[in-house]
Amino acid sequence: MFVQQLINGIILGSTYALIALGYTMVYGIIELINFAHGEIYMFGAFTGMILMTRFNLPFPAALLLAMVTAALMGVTVEYVAYRPLRRSPRLAALISAIGASIFLQNLALLLWGSRPQNFPSPFKIKVYQSSFFSISQLEIIILVISFLLMVGLSFFIKNTRTGKAMRATAQDRDTASLMGININRIITITFAIGSALGAAAGVLVGIYFRTVNPMMGVMPGLKGFVAAVLGGIGSIPGAMLGGLLLGIAEVAGVAYISSQYRDAIAFAILIIVLLFKPSGLVGLPDQEKV
Amino acid sequence: MNVYYLQLLILIGINIIMASSLNLVIGYTGQLSLGHAAFMSLGAYTSALATLRLGLPFGAALLIGAVVAALFGIVIGLPTLQLKGDYLAIATLGFGEIVRIVFLNLDITGGAVGLRGIPKETDFLWVICLVLITGFALNRIIHSRVGRALLAIREDETAAESMGINSTYYKTLCFGVGAFFAGIGGGLFAHWFRYIHPNTFGFLNSIEYLCMVVLGGLGNMWGAVIGAGLLTIIPELLRQIADLRLLIYGIVLIIMMRVRPQGILGQSQGKSTHTLSRYYKQILGKIKNR
Numbered sequence: 001m002f003v004q005q006l007i008n009g010i011i012l013g014s015t016y017a018l019i020a021l022g023y024t025m026v027y028g029i030i031e032l033i034n035f036a037h038g039e040i041y042m043f044g045a046f047t048g049m050i051l052m053t054r055f056n057l058p059f060p061a062a063l064l065l066a067m068v069t070a071a072l073m074g075v076t077v078e079y080v081a082y083r084p085l086r087r088s089p090r091l092a093a094l095i096s097a098i099g100a101s102i103f104l105q106n107l108a109l110l111l112w113g114s115r116p117q118n119f120p121s122p123f124k125i126k127v128y129q130s131s132f133f134s135i136s137q138l139e140i141i142i143l144v145i146s147f148l149l150m151v152g153l154s155f156f157i158k159n160t161r162t163g164k165a166m167r168a169t170a171q172d173r174d175t176a177s178l179m180g181i182n183i184n185r186i187i188t189i190t191f192a193i194g195s196a197l198g199a200a201a202g203v204l205v206g207i208y209f210r211t212v213n214p215m216m217g218v219m220p221g222l223k224g225f226v227a228a229v230l231g232g233i234g235s236i237p238g239a240m241l242g243g244l245l246l247g248i249a250e251v252a253g254v255a256y257i258s259s260q261y262r263d264a265i266a267f268a269i270l271i272i273v274l275l276f277k278p279s280g281l282v283g284l285p286d287q288e289k290v
Numbered sequence: 291m292n293v294y295y296l297q298l299l300i301l302i303g304i305n306i307i308m309a310s311s312l313n314l315v316i317g318y319t320g321q322l323s324l325g326h327a328a329f330m331s332l333g334a335y336t337s338a339l340a341t342l343r344l345g346l347p348f349g350a351a352l353l354i355g356a357v358v359a360a361l362f363g364i365v366i367g368l369p370t371l372q373l374k375g376d377y378l379a380i381a382t383l384g385f386g387e388i389v390r391i392v393f394l395n396l397d398i399t400g401g402a403v404g405l406r407g408i409p410k411e412t413d414f415l416w417v418i419c420l421v422l423i424t425g426f427a428l429n430r431i432i433h434s435r436v437g438r439a440l441l442a443i444r445e446d447e448t449a450a451e452s453m454g455i456n457s458t459y460y461k462t463l464c465f466g467v468g469a470f471f472a473g474i475g476g477g478l479f480a481h482w483f484r485y486i487h488p489n490t491f492g493f494l495n496s497i498e499y500l501c502m503v504v505l506g507g508l509g510n511m512w513g514a515v516i517g518a519g520l521l522t523i524i525p526e527l528l529r530q531i532a533d534l535r536l537l538i539y540g541i542v543l544i545i546m547m548r549v550r551p552q553g554i555l556g557q558s559q560g561k562s563t564h565t566l567s568r569y570y571k572q573i574l575g576k577i578k579n580r
Contacts, residue, residue, distance in 0.1 A: 031376075033376055033379070033380070080544070081544050084548050085547055085548065085551065088551040089551055089552075090375070091316075091504060091508070092504075092547045092551035092552075094322075094379075095501060095543055095546075095547050096547040098497055098500075099539075099540045099541070099542070099543030099544040099547070100540065100544060101540070102536055102537075102540035102543070103537055103540030103541055103544070104540075105536075105540075106534075106535075106537040106539075106540065107537060110534070110537065218493075222383070222387070225380065226380075226384070229380060261391060261392075261395065263387065263391055264387070264388045264391040264392065267383075267384035267385070267387045267388050267391075268384075268388060270380065270381070271381050271384050271385065271388075274370070274373055274377055274380070274381045275369050275373075275381075278373055278377050
């Protein structure tokens with residue numbers, strides 16, 4: 001029972017982690033809560049669904065194309081709604097982000113209606129049983145894909161030139177630009193990668209729960225942010241850890257406390273973490289400059 | 291008077307109370323709260339239960355609702371107001387969601403069915419009187435010693451503290467006062483529509499009040515009034531194109547932040563570095579133009 005809950009938690013948590021990465025990368029570089037991120041996740045799920053049902057693409061191709069589409073979308077949102085406000089008060093950018101989120105949500109409602117739509121299942125339902133737990137082939141695939149994406153991202157950030165430039169920009173934007181880093185290019189890349197990961201999470205959740213709808217991004221969007229704060233916002237390993245912990249806590253809460261308070265658990269954890277360690281589990285304390 | 295216009299006027303009145311009380315918290319004290327609708331729901335449910343179950347007169351029920359909201363404001367504010375900026379925003383957002391989920395699951399509030407059969411007590415006279423009282427009270431607070439302390443905290447909390455202002459005390463006080471008037475708004479709302487549901491007071495509603503304040507102009511009494519009026523009337527005007535309503539709402543927010551980030555009546559944030567940084571930008575512009 002316990003092992004089974006743990007596995008379910010890790011599966012849910014790995015999708016939260018993918019969403020959280022998008023938040024944390026963007027926040028790390030431009031200090032903005034990208035409220036439209038949940039909607040990018042939703043659009044990713046819809047794109048994947050449409051590619052698989054109407055264009056009969058195989059799952060890997062649909063996943064990849066959904067990620068590319070979402071990346072373009074994230075970059076567009078940044079260009080239209082955030083870039084012109086980079087020197088404005090923080091609150092203005094936040095409202096603009098909220099505006100973008102409301103716009104995208106209603107665009108989806110207009111395009112696809114409010115009715116939930118079925119997500120095709122690309123895999124045969126094959127379940128592996130052991131004495132402690134059972135796991136389906138689908139669940140294994142979700143875990144493998146999300147872990148591959150996370151490992152890939154870590155490698156990219158640590159070992160490539162662009163990754164290094166991203167870290168430098170997150171540390172100090174002005175100094176990085178003096179060192180010859182094209183800040184706008186880095187921000188674009190950050191949004192592209194974050195959005196692609198969000199879309200991947202959307203498609204994975206789609207094949208897992210077999211349904212998509214225009215409002216599906218709201219709660220996971222908020223929880224992805226909770227996961228990012230839990231791990232320490234701005235920290236990439238933190239987002240992964242925060243996502244997994246949040247998923248496990250949520251599943252455990254449903255199993256041992258009450259399923260009605262499922263969504264409240266995430267926010268209760270958030271408030272507790274904020275009160276006792278606002279910098280998150282692996283984040284560095286944020287010193288206030290006088 | 292036509293019932294439709296009467297309802298519109300009452301809604302504008304309630305929104306003015308909500309927006310101006312939020313303006314005290316965000317505009318004058320600089321504390322970004324994303325949970326204002328939660329205080330409204332506390333006032334709405336408490337006062338509705340007071341008239342419905344206890345048979346109290348409307349005025350007393352409104353007052354009890356407001357006091358309960360204020361108490362929650364203080365209890366929530368005391369720990370969370372230690373947080374700054376985005377962290378406070380997220381903590382209040384989390385609190386708002388917890389309140390909503392708790393109301394969705396309690397028996398006494400009618401749970402997910404909502405609370406119906408609330409007596410219709412709110413009328414135009416009640417609303418206009420309470421709008422005036424709210425406006426007068428907030429105006430007196432802002433132009434008092436307390437108000438100056440709040441402004442000092444907004445401008446620079448560290449400097450305010452070093453001047454002997456107990457920032458925790460004043461921030462909590464302002465949060466309590468804001469919640470008190472939000473509770474009144476909730477009571478009026480419940481006794482006009484006669485039916486309340488936890489999702490009427492969700493995260494998006496808090497965002498709506500935030501938008502009213504920012505659109506009208508942060509830290510301006512009349513700004514909140516204008517913002518509340520506009521954002522109540524504009525969606526009504528767009529009713530013919532119901533599907534596009536929120537789509538346009540989102541676009542308006544983005545354009546508004548681009549064109550006039552300080553809102554219709556707001557002054558640009560008067561930080562001490564402001565003129566200096568503008569001067570610096572002018573010089574930079576001149577160098578670039580060469």
